[in-house]
Amino acid sequence: MATAWRLFYRDGLRAVGIDTLLAEAGVAKMTLYNHFASKEELILAILDKRDLEFRASLLAQVAAAGPYPVQRLLAVFDWHEGWFASEAFKGCVFIRALSEYPEPTHPIHQAAWRHKVAVKAALTELCAVAGARDAAALAETLSYLIDGAIVTAHATQSTAPARSARATAAQLLKLDAAA
Amino acid sequence: MATAWRLFYRDGLRAVGIDTLLAEAGVAKMTLYNHFASKEELILAILDKRDLEFRASLLAQVAAAGPYPVQRLLAVFDWHEGWFASEAFKGCVFIRALSEYPEPTHPIHQAAWRHKVAVKAALTELCAVAGARDAAALAETLSYLIDGAIVTAHATQSTAPARSARATAAQLLKLDAAA
DNA sequence: ACCCATCTAGACAGGTCGGTCTATCGCTAG
DNA sequence: CTAGCGATAGACCGACCTGTCTAGATGGGT
Structure with a gap:
C-alpha cells in the first residue's frame, strides 16, 4: 500500500x-487484516517491496551509465x-528499521x-567487474561510505554527502587500479 | 538515570x-516529572550525558595512543x-535517534x-594536526566510514567492520600524505 | 436473479501510552 | 520537637495501541 509506505x-x-x-488510505481495518496477519507482516511486506524498487531503480541508473566499470560504480x-x-x-x-528494531534477532x-x-x-559484482583486487572488501568500504552519507544527508537535508562520498570512492578506485 | 539509558x-x-x-528503576513517577518536564526532556538529557561520556572515552583512548597524529586517528x-x-x-x-525521530526539526x-x-x-582537529590537505573533507569521509561501520557492526554483531574501516582510513591517510 | 467473495463502517476488547494528582512516608535542618 | 521538603505508591485521566468481531453494502460471474 502506497499510503502505508508514505506514512x-x-x-x-x-x-504510525x-x-x-x-484513515489516511480510506481502507477498512478488516481489509488490512485479511491481507496481513499483523502490523509486523505489513511492515515486512513494505520493506520487501521497497527493497525491490530501490535496487531496480539503482541498477537502472547503473545500466544507463555506460560500459565503463568505474563510471558504473560512480x-x-x-x-x-x-x-x-x-x-x-x-x-x-x-537503516531506520535497524534502529527502530535494534534487537538483531x-x-x-x-x-x-x-x-x-x-x-x-550488487556493489561487489560491480567492483569485481571493475577488476578490484578484493571486490568484497572494496564493496564493504563503499557501503560504509554510502550509509554514512545517507545518515548525514538525512540529518542535514543536503545532497552534498553524495558528492563527498563519490569523491572518496573515486580515490579508492584509482588507488586500487594503481596497485 | 542509568536505568533509563540501559532500557x-x-x-x-x-x-520503552x-x-x-x-518500575525497573524503582522510582516514583512524580520524582521523574519533578526533574524532567516530559519524556522528551528525559531523552534529551540522556543523549546529552551519553554524548559527553562517549567523546570523553574516545578522546581518552586517542590521548593514550601516543604523539603520532596518524596513530591517534587510527x-x-x-x-x-x-x-x-x-x-x-x-x-x-x-544514529538510532535520528532514525526514530526522522523529522529534522x-x-x-x-x-x-x-x-x-x-x-x-574532533576528527577534523585530529586530521588538521595530521597535516591533511583538507582536514574537514577528510574528517567528513572518516565519519561516513565510522557510521557505516557502526550500522554494519550492529546488524551483524561483529567487530570486523571496525578493522575494515580502519584499513580504509589508513589508506586514505597515506594517500593524503603522499600528495 | 442469485451467490459468494470482498469490501465497508464501526463497535469493542484489553492493554499501554504520557502525564497529573493525591496522600502518605521519612529524613533532616532549625 | 517539629516544620517542611522530597521522596514514595498508586489511583486516575483521556488518548492511543494492535487486533477481533459483527453487520451491512457492493459487485462480478454464472
Missing part, C-alpha cells in the same frame, strides 16, 4: 498507528545524489539487513 | 514506556572495535545530530 517513511515505523494509516553515488534531492527524503528506511531487523546485504552484493 | 539503548527510545522504566577506529565487542552493543544511540533529531557534529569536529 511509515515520513513518520517512522513505530510512530494502524488506525492513522487506515553512478551509484550519482543515483544517491538524486535521491537525497527528492522532496520527501528522510534517510534510508532500512527481530524479523524486521533481519529483513532490513537483508536489503543491505543485497545492495552490498 | 532506551537496549529497546529503543519510542519502544515511562511506566516500564520507572586509535579512533580501535576504540570503536572495543565498543563493538562490548556485550550490550546495539549500535549508535544517536525535531529536538531529539537535532540533539542527536549535534553529537555527530561534535565528533566530526
Whole structure:
C-alpha cells in the first residue's frame, strides 16, 4: 500500500498507528487484516517491496551509465545524489528499521539487513567487474561510505554527502587500479 | 538515570514506556516529572550525558595512543572495535535517534545530530594536526566510514567492520600524505 | 436473479501510552 | 520537637495501541 509506505517513511515505523494509516488510505481495518496477519507482516511486506524498487531503480541508473566499470560504480553515488534531492527524503528506511528494531534477532531487523546485504552484493559484482583486487572488501568500504552519507544527508537535508562520498570512492578506485 | 539509558539503548527510545522504566528503576513517577518536564526532556538529557561520556572515552583512548597524529586517528577506529565487542552493543544511540525521530526539526533529531557534529569536529582537529590537505573533507569521509561501520557492526554483531574501516582510513591517510 | 467473495463502517476488547494528582512516608535542618 | 521538603505508591485521566468481531453494502460471474 502506497499510503502505508508514505506514512511509515515520513513518520517512522513505530510512530504510525494502524488506525492513522487506515484513515489516511480510506481502507477498512478488516481489509488490512485479511491481507496481513499483523502490523509486523505489513511492515515486512513494505520493506520487501521497497527493497525491490530501490535496487531496480539503482541498477537502472547503473545500466544507463555506460560500459565503463568505474563510471558504473560512480553512478551509484550519482543515483544517491538524486535521491537525497527528492522532496520527501528522510534517510534510508532500512537503516531506520535497524534502529527502530535494534534487537538483531527481530524479523524486521533481519529483513532490513537483508536489503543491505543485497545492495552490498550488487556493489561487489560491480567492483569485481571493475577488476578490484578484493571486490568484497572494496564493496564493504563503499557501503560504509554510502550509509554514512545517507545518515548525514538525512540529518542535514543536503545532497552534498553524495558528492563527498563519490569523491572518496573515486580515490579508492584509482588507488586500487594503481596497485 | 542509568536505568533509563540501559532500557532506551537496549529497546529503543519510542519502544520503552515511562511506566516500564520507572518500575525497573524503582522510582516514583512524580520524582521523574519533578526533574524532567516530559519524556522528551528525559531523552534529551540522556543523549546529552551519553554524548559527553562517549567523546570523553574516545578522546581518552586517542590521548593514550601516543604523539603520532596518524596513530591517534587510527586509535579512533580501535576504540570503536572495543565498543563493538562490548556485550550490550546495539549500535549508535544517536544514529538510532535520528532514525526514530526522522523529522529534522525535531529536538531529539537535532540533539542527536549535534553529537555527530561534535565528533566530526574532533576528527577534523585530529586530521588538521595530521597535516591533511583538507582536514574537514577528510574528517567528513572518516565519519561516513565510522557510521557505516557502526550500522554494519550492529546488524551483524561483529567487530570486523571496525578493522575494515580502519584499513580504509589508513589508506586514505597515506594517500593524503603522499600528495 | 442469485451467490459468494470482498469490501465497508464501526463497535469493542484489553492493554499501554504520557502525564497529573493525591496522600502518605521519612529524613533532616532549625 | 517539629516544620517542611522530597521522596514514595498508586489511583486516575483521556488518548492511543494492535487486533477481533459483527453487520451491512457492493459487485462480478454464472
